[in-house]
Amino acid sequence: MWYSDLGELPWLLPAPADYRTRVLSLEAMERVDGATLRALASYALDLNNCHHLAKACQRLRDRIDAEPWLSPLRIAIVSGGTASYLGPAIVSACLRHGVLAEVYIPGYGQAETDVLDPESRLHAFRPEVAVVGFDHRVFGLKATQTGESTTADRVAAAVRHLSLLTERLLESGTQVVLQTLAEPPERWCGHFDPRVSGSVSAQISTLNQRIIELTLAHGASLLDVAGLAGLIGTSRWFDHAQWYNAKVPFALELVPFYSEHVARLMGALRGRSRKCLVLDLDNVLWGGVIGDDGLEGIELGHGSANGEAYVQIQAYALELKTRGILLAACSKNEEDTARMPFRDHPEMLLKEDDFSAFVANWDSKPSNLVHIARLLNIGTDALVLLDDNPVERDQMRQALPEVAVPELPEDPAWFPSAVAHAGYFEAVGLSPDDVNRAQYYRANAARAAAQEASSDIDTFHRSLEMVCDISSFDALSRGRIVQLIGRSNQFNLMTRRYTEAQVALMESDPSIFTLQARLTDRFGDNGMISVVIFRKGEKEWLCDTWLMSCRVVGRRVEEAVLAVVASAARAAGATRLIGDFMPSAKNRMVADFWNRLGFRYIGSIDSVGTRWALDLQDYAEPDLPMRISVSTRERPSPARSSGLADGNAREGVGQSAS
């Protein structure tokens, strides 16, 4: 039973014995970079180690260079019990998931009044995310035989309470994470409990269902504490003695485990979830070494225990792929040998075209992972490496500490569990774009081939038969918009991050102009590929956010978007657009963006960024090699249809204003 104690975070390396000393040595550093902190957090830390690391972060606050490895985030914990134990553990676990957290915890028993009072310290803290969690004791859920209505009333009161807190937090732009409740292990009647509405078991199960509905209704996220307690076992989750002693809501020794789960959600909300699973081949996708054992010699498929386990690893990888996780292969092998099982072994579930990158050579694994990241246009901190060889794992951690490398048990039966429990690919929502991602990457390869075949870039663009759909933000696309805002690093002018709650407020804010763009061409749908936010002034519109997916760089989408912005600004009576560029570690590719769009330089921002302006009277909409379909909240201007329509478009420009 290798994976029996999840509470110890077994996919992480144990913390070294001198951990506290290592943390203390940070004090000597003039600047502390995010990568160092993240590496220090990537151990299985107990509560005391969490405490040391979080304390160091607090002391060194002004010396930390967070970006590009860590995104800052203010988190409030709204809880019924004693929550002060959670702060350091959440800060530490968040570092592991790419988030530099500042945590605010109201005093004991103060959480609700803090949320409801707009003048409270909680609101002064301006949390970007609030984790809201109470348990059955705080809600007063008790076993009763007095009938359905009493228990229904009690559940309804709890739902109203959570609903009120959620609404107040959302109103102030705070993203809400709601927790389900764990069921206490002591039953009332026994196995009969789930069938009788008066039992705590039945009340909690109804309440949990309502909490899930609440998250859907309010665009909140879910932290499934009932599921966590189930993973551990409720008889261990609840420590009654600690509850009486200090109102600790669940066993203190499980705080690192709970915090790890909070942190992966925070990472997901900040777009820090990993994007690609890199698979070693020999002894990961099949048993044995293909180069030595040959097609008949490798262990794979039904008929042997290990053979079945390897099939299951492939099935798990395919499940990840269906929700948008990219797969890559990386193996020390001759390329032809490595590809042989994919082509000729009848039991292989994975095929070559399931992989977005396939690298088999004799180079070092770290250099191959850098290569894979570059091929896929993602950061190395978006990679997870599944490798059975502890030496290779160690080498990877030394060379590229930002790559996640789970510890694996000896038995391949547990490999999928290791990846699943580590929570690298945590999602707070699924968009159609996630499902189609692997397809986009393959379509890109087809486009590259088409480009080689056409003589010049304009002919190539026109041959793509592009259609660009541009519209205002809407609730339906909110999830994907938030994902792009959280994830885009390279083609991102200001790198501002916003939570779902903040984006929701923008949708109806009349002082803000928002755009989302989608691009389709004859090779397929690229999905949503650009997000733009302007703050509307009377004469000047200031760009707050402009980002684009790197998948469509060089397709002139930004020019189409600018044309729509310019026309809306003109219609509103503005005379100038203002655009800023704030350099980050990753966005060098857009340093010249505004210049290329015809803006002129008007000054610097804080001596690092640059500010640019476009006089609208000088601006003429270019002839673009695509059909543009616009629907925004703004009034359409008459100039748009003539200027934006591609002469070769088969249909007219679709326009609607609502």
Added chain:
Amino acid sequence: MDKQKTLDKVIAIFADVMDVDPRTIGSATTPEDVESWDSVSHVRLIMSVEKAFAVKFTNAQIGKLRSVGDIAGALIHQ
């Protein structure tokens, strides 16, 4: 269990939990002597000691632990 060895181990755990120099800690050390020893860190201390010695104190016992020496004493009498 050996009295001095137990006390030394408790002091080492105490120093790690409270983030203090173990040389400043002795059997007579109480919460008044250590700034970081509050009700919150006390619970963490008890948990760490329980884990290291593979014991579980009752709340009645925990209520009587008012110094480093009390903790070592409770372990010896377990």
